Amino acid sequence: MTGMKDRGVLTESMFYVLMSFLHREMCGIEITEFVEQKTNGRVRLGPGTLYTLLGKFQDEHLIEETQMDGRKRSYRITDKGRDVFRDELARLKACVLDGEEEFL
Amino acid sequence: MRKTVIRITPVGGFDIPGLENWFAVMAEKGLRFSMTTGPLTFFERTDPQTVQIHLEPIRGAANDDPELNALYEDAGWHYWGIFRGSFYVFASDDLTAQVHTESETQDYALKRFFRQKVIGGVLLAFANVLLLGLYRNGAPWEISWSSFRYFPVETLSNGSTVPFFLAMLGLLLVDLSYLLGLSHLLRYRKAIKTGKPRKGHGRVGWLLAIGLVILLPVFINTIQLLSGTDYRPYDLRGSGFITLKDIEGEDFRLHGDHFYNMDYISHGGTLLNPES
Numbered sequence: 001m002t003g004m005k006d007r008g009v010l011t012e013s014m015f016y017v018l019m020s021f022l023h024r025e026m027c028g029i030e031i032t033e034f035v036e037q038k039t040n041g042r043v044r045l046g047p048g049t050l051y052t053l054l055g056k057f058q059d060e061h062l063i064e065e066t067q068m069d070g071r072k073r074s075y076r077i078t079d080k081g082r083d084v085f086r087d088e089l090a091r092l093k094a095c096v097l098d099g100e101e102e103f104l
Numbered sequence: 105m106r107k108t109v110i111r112i113t114p115v116g117g118f119d120i121p122g123l124e125n126w127f128a129v130m131a132e133k134g135l136r137f138s139m140t141t142g143p144l145t146f147f148e149r150t151d152p153q154t155v156q157i158h159l160e161p162i163r164g165a166a167n168d169d170p171e172l173n174a175l176y177e178d179a180g181w182h183y184w185g186i187f188r189g190s191f192y193v194f195a196s197d198d199l200t201a202q203v204h205t206e207s208e209t210q211d212y213a214l215k216r217f218f219r220q221k222v223i224g225g226v227l228l229a230f231a232n233v234l235l236l237g238l239y240r241n242g243a244p245w246e247i248s249w250s251s252f253r254y255f256p257v258e259t260l261s262n263g264s265t266v267p268f269f270l271a272m273l274g275l276l277l278v279d280l281s282y283l284l285g286l287s288h289l290l291r292y293r294k295a296i297k298t299g300k301p302r303k304g305h306g307r308v309g310w311l312l313a314i315g316l317v318i319l320l321p322v323f324i325n326t327i328q329l330l331s332g333t334d335y336r337p338y339d340l341r342g343s344g345f346i347t348l349k350d351i352e353g354e355d356f357r358l359h360g361d362h363f364y365n366m367d368y369i370s371h372g373g374t375l376l377n378p379e380s
Contacts (some may be wrong), residue, residue, distance in 0.1 A: 009216050013206045028175045047175040048160055048203035052213040071170035 010088045011063065016043055017053050018085045019061065025066050028054065050077065065085035109135055109147045113309040117188055118221060118285035120292050122304020124157040127184075131155050137195075140188045143313035159191035159202045161217035179203075190221075206339065207296055214293045221286060228282055232275050238326060239268040271322045277315030284308050 003046050008017065013035075020026050020034040054075065057063040062081035066074045077085075111130075115122035126135045132154055135147035141243050158181065160172065172192060173183045180201055181194040194203070204210035288305055295302045327333075347357050 010210050011206055013209060017239075029178050030169055032175075032178070044202075044205050046203045046205040047172075047179045047181065048158065048213070049209045050174055051160065051172050055216075056209075056212055064304045068171075071174040073171040089119045 009091065010084070012043055013045060013049055014053060014057075015085075015092075017045070017050065018057070018077065018081060018088075021063060021075065021081065022085070025074045025076045027075070042061060107149050108138070109149060111135075111145050111147065112143055112313045113140070113145045114307055116281060116285045116288055116305055117312065118192060119288045119305050119308060120159050120191075120309075121302040122288070122306065123191070124159055125231050125304050127157040127195075128155055131157070131195065137184045137187070137193050139185050143309060143316055145187075148236065153197070155195040155197055156199045156201060158194045158196070159187065160194060160203070161191060161213055161220075162186070164191065176203075181293070190217075207299075210296055211255065211293060214289065218286070218293070221289065225282055225286065232279065235275065235322070235326070238329070239271055243265070259262065267322050267325050268310050268319055274315045274317075274319035274322060277311045277318065281308060281311035281315065283316070284311070300358035 015036060016035045017031055019038070026034065028050055032050060035043055035045050050096045056065070056078075057102065058075075061078055062084055063077055065073040066076050068074075113123075113126075115126050117123075130257055131150075132152055134150055134152040136150045136153075137157075138146045140146065160176075160378045168183075169192070176183060176194050180198055181203070184193040184195055187193050201366075203349045204213075273351065284305070285308070288308075292302060294300075
């Protein structure tokens with residue numbers, strides 16, 4: 001699994017923020033709306049959390065800035081970011097399978 | 105009535121809950137945070153308002169960040185300004201509004217900020233060495249372990265006792281305020297992780313203010329020393345002494361730069377040369 005040993009698992013907010021970039025470039029406010037819609041309001045992103053995550057993902061080269069238009073800054077996911085998301089998805093699937101095996 | 109009100113910041117510069125609480129209390133008194141200069145905080149007089157304050161640690165250079173402001177404004181927060189190049193100050197009328205919805209992420213932001221400030225602490229330590237080294241009467245890069253051992257004696261023997269002690273006392277207070285600030289940050293991180301109530305630590309800001317007041321004459325003295333404007337010739341009119349001007353003529357320029365004077369004055373064949 002790509003770098004999971006180094007960086008640990010993704011938190012729920014990290015997972016959904018990274019997910020928001022899978023199909024297109026996004027800016028901060030669009031990410032907040034995406035996550036709220038996707039989770040039916042279950043996961044809410046405070047502005048501090050989102051700002052910190054965008055900085056963290058940039059530091060770790062999981063996303064990169066594409067353009068700045070006025071107050072709007074857009075980002076896209078990198079190959080490394082896709083790998084990290086794929087690894088996390090596989091880990092979560094394995095968790096669900098294990099849980100279902102035991103529970104059902 | 106003046107529109108701007110200036111106060112000495114009584115709270116430590118990295119004491120996030122303490123500062124948030126102080127700004128909220130000032131806002132209730134009708135004083136809205138505006139900006140800072142050193143230990144001073146500037147407020148704009150407004151109508152009293154009950155607000156929740158959040159300090160967002162600044163990543164990198166302390167410039168306004170339009171994206172950050174847009175994110176906060178979208179969530180109902182108002183941008184008030186920058187606190188000492190360390191924090192963006194935001195306020196919300198909604199006292200239940202949440203800025204951080206995940207403690208792990210908040211911890212990451214604080215950890216990153218703490219690292220930045222540790223690097224700042226190294227620079228502060230370097231400034232300590234430079235300033236105290238100057239009053240040791242020697243180049244800072246010549247300082248060795250034995251220099252530290254004989255530091256007080258050498259300094260006292262050089263005669264720069266007052267600036268040395270002022271520099272030492274001022275730096276001690278500034279360093280102490282910085283170290284306490286770092287410890288407050290660590291405690292705040294711990295409180296976030298454990299979910300305990302976050303308390304401020306009052307009065308630490310006074311250490312910085314008093315330290316800087318003590319250092320002010322040292323800074324002025326240092327600038328004078330480095331620029332050569334510290335030379336104050338005695339008024340010798342009517343004293344009967346023969347001055348360098350009498351010997352060298354009216355063009356002789358009195359100057360604090362001893363090397364300049366030595367070059368200018370020709371000792372050979374003059375009364376200044378004891379051998380002649």
